[in-house]
Amino acid sequence: xxxxxxxxxxxxEAAGTAAAANAANSGNAAPARQVPxxxxxxxxxxxxxxxxxxxxxxxxxxxxxxxGDHSHPPVPQAQTVEILQSIERPSMTPLFGTPQPPSGxxxxxxxxxFRYSESDLRHWLLLLLADxxxxxxxxxxxxxxGHVPNLFAEMGGKAEFKHNREAAIRKAVLVSTVVALALVLxxxxxxxxxLQHRSRRLSRYD
Amino acid sequence: xxxxxYRGPYRVxxxxxxxxxxxxxxxxxxxxxxxxxxxxxxxxxHGLVPDTRVGTTFGHEFTGVVEEVGPSVQNLKVGDQVLVPxxxxxxxxxxxxxxxxxxxxxxxxEASAVGGIYGYSHTTGGYDGGQAEYVRVxxxxxxxxxxxxxxxxxxxxxxxxxxPTGYQAAEMGDIREGETVVVxxxxxxxxxxxxxxWLLGAGRVIVVDQVDYRLEFVxxxxxxxxxxxxxxxxxxxxxxxxxxxxxxDVCIDAVGCEAAGNFAQSLTGVKLKLQAGAATVLHWCxxxxxxxxxxxxxxVYGPTFNxxxxxxxxxxxxxxxxxxxSVKRHLPRLIEHxxxxxxxxxxxxxxxxxLEEVADAYHIFSSKLDSCIKTVLVPPSAARSV
Numbered sequence: 001x002x003x004x005x006x007x008x009x010x011x012x013e014a015a016g017t018a019a020a021a022n023a024a025n026s027g028n029a030a031p032a033r034q035v036p037x038x039x040x041x042x043x044x045x046x047x048x049x050x051x052x053x054x055x056x057x058x059x060x061x062x063x064x065x066x067x068g069d070h071s072h073p074p075v076p077q078a079q080t081v082e083i084l085q086s087i088e089r090p091s092m093t094p095l096f097g098t099p100q101p102p103s104g105x106x107x108x109x110x111x112x113x114f115r116y117s118e119s120d121l122r123h124w125l126l127l128l129l130a131d132x133x134x135x136x137x138x139x140x141x142x143x144x145x146g147h148v149p150n151l152f153a154e155m156g157g158k159a160e161f162k163h164n165r166e167a168a169i170r171k172a173v174l175v176s177t178v179v180a181l182a183l184v185l186x187x188x189x190x191x192x193x194x195l196q197h198r199s200r201r202l203s204r205y206d
Numbered sequence: 207x208x209x210x211x212y213r214g215p216y217r218v219x220x221x222x223x224x225x226x227x228x229x230x231x232x233x234x235x236x237x238x239x240x241x242x243x244x245x246x247x248x249x250x251x252h253g254l255v256p257d258t259r260v261g262t263t264f265g266h267e268f269t270g271v272v273e274e275v276g277p278s279v280q281n282l283k284v285g286d287q288v289l290v291p292x293x294x295x296x297x298x299x300x301x302x303x304x305x306x307x308x309x310x311x312x313x314x315x316e317a318s319a320v321g322g323i324y325g326y327s328h329t330t331g332g333y334d335g336g337q338a339e340y341v342r343v344x345x346x347x348x349x350x351x352x353x354x355x356x357x358x359x360x361x362x363x364x365x366x367x368x369x370p371t372g373y374q375a376a377e378m379g380d381i382r383e384g385e386t387v388v389v390x391x392x393x394x395x396x397x398x399x400x401x402x403x404w405l406l407g408a409g410r411v412i413v414v415d416q417v418d419y420r421l422e423f424v425x426x427x428x429x430x431x432x433x434x435x436x437x438x439x440x441x442x443x444x445x446x447x448x449x450x451x452x453x454x455d456v457c458i459d460a461v462g463c464e465a466a467g468n469f470a471q472s473l474t475g476v477k478l479k480l481q482a483g484a485a486t487v488l489h490w491c492x493x494x495x496x497x498x499x500x501x502x503x504x505x506v507y508g509p510t511f512n513x514x515x516x517x518x519x520x521x522x523x524x525x526x527x528x529x530x531x532s533v534k535r536h537l538p539r540l541i542e543h544x545x546x547x548x549x550x551x552x553x554x555x556x557x558x559x560x561l562e563e564v565a566d567a568y569h570i571f572s573s574k575l576d577s578c579i580k581t582v583l584v585p586p587s588a589a590r591s592v
Contacts, residue, residue, distance in 0.1 A: 042404045042429050044548030048539070049383055049407035055539040056377050056532070060304035065535065066348055067281055070297035073312060074345065075278075077230040084328070088318040095230060095296065095313045095322070095344050097332030100259040110257065118319055124510050127256035127329075128479070135214030138260035154217040156569020163575035 209338030215253030234346035268336025291533030294322030372398025384409030453496030462505025482508030
């Protein structure tokens with residue numbers, strides 16, 4: 001095993017940097033150390049080798065290194081829309097996001113989901129179901145405002161055609177074939193029904 | 207304003223929507239000039255995260271210019287160029303006082319297990335994200351960091367999530383000098399975890415993935431060994447053979463719930479959704495690490511349950527550590543590493559796409575087309591000023 005050591009400009013710099021950061025964080029400068037030769041080609045190797053000098057040490061570090069006084073919780077945000085709340089929380093949090101409040105059938109499902117705790121599978125399955133319902137609601141909303149969604153563009157069809165042309169063509173052929181087959185089957189079953197209907201009508205006059 | 211708009215699984219578009227406004231005295235409004243698509247955005251895009259509502263704007267990795275501040279904001283002023291950590295946090299709760307900002311208890315009424323995240327479903331607080339021209343930034347005195355003048359914007363935007371998450375993954379591995387570290391996943395987080403493992407003194411770094419162009423990249427970027435798991439019959443056995451049948455000292459899961467490599471896991475976790483994603487990499491981590499070793503998890507999983515060999519973890523006496531990254535506590539050190547030339551995060555950026563073409567951007571990243579590693583979206587107002 002190679003045990004020789006060398007000090008590279010990088011490692012010196014790293015040690016210096018680490019020492020400065022340590023001094024800033026805890027007041028104990030980390031001593032500069034030498035980098036083993038086998039790691040000399042790796043910029044910064046071992047710069048954060050000292051556990052006590054790592055940025056997330058200790059895991060629960062107090063006091064937090066934040067600028068200003070944060071000893072009080074934030075003032076509560078004004079609630080202007082419906083916000084669903086986990087039943088594992090005693091009250092509303094001071095801050096929350098307001099976009100896309102629950103609405104429609106998906107909103108009703110979400111309200112039901114929030115009757116269950118986060119450790120109850122029904123909570124999550126109902127939310128996933130609501131997401132799927134919401135997808136159809138989104139389509140409905142688009143159509144209601146006269147916007148026909150361009151599914152090809154929304155699913156990145158242009159990029160697929162540009163960067164994965166063979167697969168795009170394969171998919172297009174497959175989809176066209178399935179659609180054509182469906183149309184043919186529909187037409188032939190319609191013809192059969194019409195024939196049966198006609199033969200039943202004729203048999204009535206026999 | 208123009209913003210990314212989620213319409214359902216695999217469907218997004220750029221669309222005009224109302225601009226955000228100050229809703230709380232501690233808010234700021236930021237005009238976005240860079241927004242990345244994160245690997246974890248793909249879990250939303252694929253419809254795997256519960257309570258992802260149609261109309262949501264994704265994006266938790268962004269930088270921008272402060273456009274407006276609420277009356278109680280003191281540390282930021284209009285015109286400041288800021289990077290915004292992906293965590294929304296208050297700075298004052300039990301967890302924030304311990305620098306566990308990702309676990310903040312004051313910003314997410316919809317769940318108690320997870321903190322607040324920009325543009326990451328109502329399960330993480332229902333905040334709109336930064337893949338837009340403007341974004342509301344709550345608690346502006348504690349979250350955003352003013353970008354030092356000598357820091358490149360492309361490096362800065364990677365400090366909002368990908369690089370700190372990769373660094374924290376390595377840090378949670380509690381790496382000691384000379385240890386062997388296996389990183390599963392050669393996406394941006396895995397790439398940064400591999401690079402960070404060296405900074406923490408690793409003796410050997412091995413990255414596992416199935417995408418050759420990403421393995422080629424990480425081999426050069428992080429000076430590590432690589433393994434394509436498609437070329438390997440049994441992953442755990444392969445790692446044992448590479449480590450004199452001891453196992454790695456540290457294994458890092460930088461993949462999460464959409465891992466490939468195990469048909470049963472993919473079928474039950476991704477296709478049938480009978481568990482919270484495919485736990486293939488967790489399985490590999492537990493079985494590839496040595497007895498008494500450490501497993502660090504930053505890959506994202508759903509909130510229900512996963513099938514993992516917990517009995518093996520017990521019998522081997524493993525330490526399992528995991529969390530969303532608390533970005534803010536890592537920033538000073540990571541900025542120093544960039545300034546010292548130890549790492550150039552922006553080298554992972556392969557695509558710069560206008561926000562107007564967000565649907566193509568998602569598809570390229572999701573399907574790993576055009577050798578994509580990291581995509582940056584540029585809003586039209588920022589594109590004009592570049």
